[in-house]
Amino acid sequence: MSRVRAISLFSGGLDSILATRLVMEQGIEVTAVKFVTPFFGYDILRDVETYRQETRRKYGIDVTVVDISDDYLQMLRNPPHGFGKYFNPCIDCKIFMLGRARAMLEEYRASFLITGEVLGQRPMSQRRDTLNVIERDSATRSLLLRPLSAKLMKETEAELKGLIDREQLLDFSGRGRSRQIALAREFGITDFPTPAGGCILADPILSERISRVYSGTFPVTHENINVADIQLMLIGRQFLLPQGGWLILGRDEKENQRIGELQEEGDVRLFIEERPGPVALLRRSAELYSDERARHRDIDAAMGLIVRYAKKTEGKPVGGRVIVVAGQIRRDAYREPLEDDVYQAWLI
Ligand code: SF4
Incomplete structure (x- = not known):
């Protein structure tokens, strides 16, 4: 049998x-x-x-x-x-x-x-x-x-x-x-997991981010969201920029690396080389903006955030050269850090 x-x-x-x-x-x-x-x-x-x-x-x-x-x-x-x-x-x-x-x-x-x-x-x-x-x-x-x-x-x-x-x-x-x-x-099982679920959809803070996508209050919609977008939503500092862009900014080396791995065509990557600092992605930048000037304004804002979160000097954020990579184009420019009261409302 x-x-x-x-x-x-x-x-x-x-x-x-x-x-x-x-x-x-x-x-x-x-x-x-x-x-x-x-x-x-x-x-x-x-x-x-x-x-x-x-x-x-x-x-x-x-x-x-x-x-x-x-x-x-x-x-x-x-x-x-x-x-x-x-x-x-x-x-x-x-x-x-x-x-x-x-x-x-x-x-x-x-x-x-x-x-x-x-x-x-x-x-x-x-x-x-x-x-x-x-x-x-x-x-x-x-x-x-x-x-x-x-x-x-x-x-x-x-x-x-x-x-x-x-x-x-x-x-x-x-x-x-x-x-x-x-x-x-x-059954001889001693090493078993604790009851906590580990499901992000049941996490008070992270599930709130995901729900934005499905309620239409996020730049990426549920019609075109992909798995890498979701993974990006779960790491780093998250900003909705004034012109409608979505910026993900790494908080440590591990997140910086992960952000780099999740980059896709159409994203703009920003980072700083002269001192330790975050890597950031302006996600889907090629498709989210209909107006090129709006895109540049958000890139500018993102550059100010990069130097704001880079290593401080004598306890204070200082300016620095930010590298911006969009497709095959790489440029760099000096920026001053954004003041906290300028960007706090962009954080999600
Ligand atoms: S949605 Fe509910 S049932 Fe599904 S994995 Fe998350 S907690 Fe479990």
Whole structure:
């Protein structure tokens, strides 16, 4: 008889680890799928192999990493079930990911899906009625098993068909973590992540920046935003310049380097060489301005910011030569630092 297979939605949080292991305990072959977007898990893409090895070493789980960024950005435009406290569309996020996982069943010859959801654990997305909506709208009702709370729910197809033994599944509910921690110990898992989510869409400050794009109050719109734009929104000092430009300014060497990596054609890069200082990008400068004079005014403002944030002399910002690179053209000019009261209102 061929082995039973399942796909687990693997967030990397303790619940998804335990749900995956609980099903594996029954001899079922589980493919753990870690979906990533610029809002969660994206750094994994820098070194997928190390992440896979670590997950295997710490939790005994084989994980497959899938980048769903482009479609996820589209989903954010108009999530039918709305947003949580911040810009977090948790219900539609889950529906979206389950839909993607469902589409993978055939390729992985898997019979059902697993999540680490626990009944009543989260206020919005893990109430019983919400769990029903998620199943319904992702068309996974008969396919979706939540092993940690299975005994509190109706039997799923996998249980009815005898693919998995319901008796060995659990009845966790509520916000307490003690049963999860005890189960982790039983599995020999000691090095597990803390409950904090790590999703940027649920972060009060960063999600506010992202929401600007989708509310039309940002120079880049949700119609043409790309993954690199989102990554730029999450680092450095951010300015909306008086003529409508978007400037990202590095706060340290690491951010300067990252800003350089994310540069695209059409961006203007500014920096200073005579003393330590920020690298800045005037993003999408080639397309955001219809008027060349407006573009030059913003570049001028950006030059003043570069010297303002470069290393001070005797505790004070001083002038310096700023290098401006636009496409193949490189020029430099001396600028005085901007006064704080001039640019404070540009900060976002
Ligand atoms: S917190 Fe973020 S990753 Fe988690 S369900 Fe909500 S939107 Fe999705």
